[in-house]
Structure formats: C-alpha cells, structure tokens
Amino acid sequence: xxxxxxIVSKVRFATEVSGNENTISTKHVxxxxxxxxxxxxxxxxxxxxxxxxxxxxxxxxKKGLFKALAYxxxxxxxxxxxxxxxxxxxxxxxxxxxxxxxxxxxxxxFAPAGIYMIWYSRQLSNAYNLVTSNE
Numbered sequence: 419x420x421x422x423x424x425i426v427s428k429v430r431f432a433t434e435v436s437g438n439e440n441t442i443s444t445k446h447v448x449x450x451x452x453x454x455x456x457x458x459x460x461x462x463x464x465x466x467x468x469x470x471x472x473x474x475x476x477x478x479x480k481k482g483l484f485k486a487l488a489y490x491x492x493x494x495x496x497x498x499x500x501x502x503x504x505x506x507x508x509x510x511x512x513x514x515x516x517x518x519x520x521x522x523x524x525x526x527x528f529a530p531a532g533i534y535m536i537w538y539s540r541q542l543s544n545a546y547n548l549v550t551s552n553e
Contacts, residue, residue: 419541421548422475422484423492424452429469434460452484459486466496476545487545499546502539509535 429450436443448465450457457475459465467473471493477486488499509532516529 419476419487419544419548420478420484422452422455422457422477422486423473424455426467426471426473427451427469429467431465455484456482457484457486459489460500461498462501463498465489465498466491466494468493474549476548487542488549490549497546497550500542502542502546505535505539505542509533509537509539 427450429448432447432449434445434447445460445462446465448457448459448467450459450467452473452475459467459475467489471491474490474492475484475486476488477484479485488497490497512528512532512535514532516525516527516532519525519528
C-alpha cells in the first residue's frame with residue numbers, strides 16, 4: 419500500500435452505473451493528477467475534490483495509474499473509502515458456501531472468491547486507516 423499527498427489538478431468526474439433490471443450499482447469516479455501522477459479514485463459515495471485541494475491518498479500503482487482506495491481532503495477535512503463491510507460480509511458468505519460445497523466442485527470457485535473479498539475488505543480498511551490516522 420502506497421501513500422501519496424499533494425495538490426489536486428486536472429480533476430474530472432464521472433459516474434459508473436452497472437447492473438440489471440433487479441439491481442443497480444453506482445460508483446463515483448474522480449480522475450485527477452498530483453505532481454503529474456495520474457490518479458483514479460472510485461467510491462460508492464460522493465467524492466469531494468476541487469483543483470487546488472490538498473489530499474492524502476492510499477492505494478497502489480497499476481500500469482502507471484495510482485488507483486486510490488481511500489482519500490482524505492486536507493483542505494476541507496472530508497474523507498472517503500470503499501464499502502468495507504459489504505466486501506467483508508460477502509467474503510464470509512462466499513467462503514462458507516465455498517467450503518461447504520467443495521465436495522460437489524463449485525466450492526472451488528466460491529471459496530477463493532470469498533477469501534479474495536475478505537482480503538480486499540482489509541485493503542480498503544487499511545487504506546482508510548492510513549489516510550485518517552492523524553485525525
């Protein structure tokens with residue numbers, strides 16, 4: 419997990435909507451730069467950023483793009499993260515279903531997916547702790 423701090427520039431916003439007729443998922447996306455480093459921040463809630471704001475981010479670099487998992491806007495004291503509880507609960511459910519269905523084979527898909535979701539929920543939580551630890 420890497421931490422990046424600096425002044426926001428070239429900020430752009432988008433909304434991603436996915437799902438089907440029964441469920442819809444919305445993510446708010448901010449694309450911006452800090453010190454010429456391109457950053458992508460996707461969260462389930464609103465992202466409060468403007469050009470010139472000082473932010474603290476935690477995430478990982480993938481193919482030259484810093485994919486932030488959590489942020490703290492130092493200018494106006496707003497922070498945000500992904501859905502930790504949702505990923506944790508789904509991870510636990512998938513893992514339990516996976517372990518109980520290993521004898522029929524489908525558990526070999528569910529158990530690893532559940533373990534990944536639990537791991538990802540910890541990543542989200544750790545990222546948020548990194549950016550808010552000085553509050």
